Amino acid sequence: MSLESEVTVVVADDHPIWRDAVERDLAAAGLQVLGAAGDGEKAVRVCAAVRPQVLVCDLQMPGLSGVEVTRAVVEQGVRVLVLSASGEQQDVLDAVKAGATGYLVKSASTAELVDAVRRTAAGDAVFTAGLAGLVLGEYRRMAAGPPQDDAPRLTERETEVLRLVAKGLTAKQVAERLVLSHRTVENHVQNTLSKLQLHNRAQLVRYALEQGLAD
């Protein structure tokens, strides 16, 4: 219980009704809500000021988009859980490439939300089937496109794990099915994200160099 109460959160969403409800639910579950923000710039400012473990972030906000907010706060060491409405798949993928480690649809239950925030705080990737499908699709897209030397590839095992997660199996079920430890499954899942994020960052740096924006 004492450990749980140390999970610190900031909630960013431009809809007051929704934001208040999420704050109340998280607080009721024993998490410490350090602040809230109704737009992208404020979310970045609040995170810089109060240094939460987790930012629960909507993708569609006025000002800075959720993807830009994610990129900014991940730099500060804040973990990002994207809480998005259905039908923003490209945005979700972009946020994940920018460093978000979790994704939940807005219609997920309170229990799922609280659990997801805790796991994000603990450094686990919160993978829904939908996110696994997006990540898998992104690797396939890169593999099918023009060959790039540094484009990340999935190992056979990672592909196997991602496919099962995308089919709705829990990490525990995946572990049983593949006769692996729970931890190994988590690591595989996390690796798929890290490679994507690393590649995304490298691409941004290269782009900046090419455009002469960096020195």
Added chain:
Amino acid sequence: MRLDTALWRALGVYRLAALLYAAGSGAAYYDTWQRPRLGLAVLAGMAVWTAASAWLYGDPRRRRWPLLVLDLALTLAALLASVLVMERARILDGDPTITVSWAAAPVIAWAVHGGWRGGLAAGAAVGAGAVVERGGASQATVNSLVLLLLVGTVVGYVVALARRAEAAHARAVELSAATAERERLSRQVHDGVLQVLALVARRSPDAELASLAAEQERLLRRLVAGPAALPPAGEADLRALLPVGGDVELAAPAEPVLLPAAVATELAAAVGEAVQNARRHGGGRAWLLVEDEPGAVTVSVRDDGPGIPAGRLEEAAAQGRLGVARSIRGRVADLGGTVVVDSAPGRGTEVELRVPRV
């Protein structure tokens, strides 16, 4: 129509300017007229008609053939009156008629009202009047006849073009107004109803209510988002055709999964049957995974039901049951694809439909 108002007003201005020119020309040749009083009367009549026609054409309801015919008739009368006013010899010498360019006004009126055909007809009528007045075709009368015919057709044609452009512009304005209204509505819906529905979906203790709210939230969001980017002609995005929502969760790439429209429809129908099957025999929930590879598109349908014991599938097939499974296999085989059923007791059932890209 603002265009028409402007056109008829321009005609009035033309008639007035032409009247002033006719008056000046009349003053210069007044001494040569054989019946100066009649000439003055004709000019006065032209002035009255210039004013009257401007007023008459001012109302769209009066811009009809009777008025246009009257306009043409009065103008021809004024034109032909030159025969009585001027000396025969001077007419043949090519002195200006009383009406001069004022006579072209009804040609423009006919062109504006009746298009190039109307302009052509009135041009021919006035041109013929000029020929009669001069007592036969000469270089000058042929010139003015050709000029009148050209004015009639060109003005008629250009006016028709301008009307079409105005109509297209009006449609564009309407469309942009509709788009703006749609954006305003979707902002409203997005800021209010959608948030509340999502909240109900998440917090309602009533599972059925929560699921209904989630479903409505999804549908409404798709509605206010407007039509997605259209796939290329003849192709369809498989993701948009799949039966999702409620207890069916979809995992798919972020980018459209494009297939020939007929293939996509047939594959989606087969997936639909597999989903129904999963809901009936599985635990109620189903997961869909769409994978897009260069060589093939794969859709997996998984449920977390009791699963099918080894041998049962073969048994059922041997007994002629498994109608649904056969229908799924049939559809996918027709697309040159394969179906793999994977199941074990306690592990749910997974149906994998794989269709090659041709």
